[in-house]
Amino acid sequence: MRLFSGMNNQYTRREVFCRNTCHDLKHFWEREIGKQTYYRESEERRLGRSALRKLREEWKQRLETKLRLRNNPEDTEKRTNVG
Structure with a gap:
């Protein structure tokens, strides 16, 4: 952990550097x-x-x-007569 301070000591900012933890996550x-x-690609295949x-x-x-055929019986008759 590092402690950064600017011109005023009342404002301090702490930064945590994660190094290995960030890489692991x-x-x-x-x-x-x-x-x-x-898994998704295997399932799709x-x-x-x-x-x-x-x-x-x-x-x-x-x-x-x-x-x-049920909705258009005329088409059925035309097909049977033509063929």
Whole structure:
């Protein structure tokens, strides 16, 4: 700890230099952030490889097609007559 005094002794300012403590805290939080980033990226990769996402997309397309056909029966007749 250092003691700084200016022209007036009544105003003194103390500054604490953290040296190793600041470095240790910074290092700790950098590691924690790194861990969280690693876990998040791992989870994103795992979900990207998952078949569930593909299945949901397929079912969504099927549902949209059924709803479209149900709401516009004329389009269905036109498609069957053309094809």
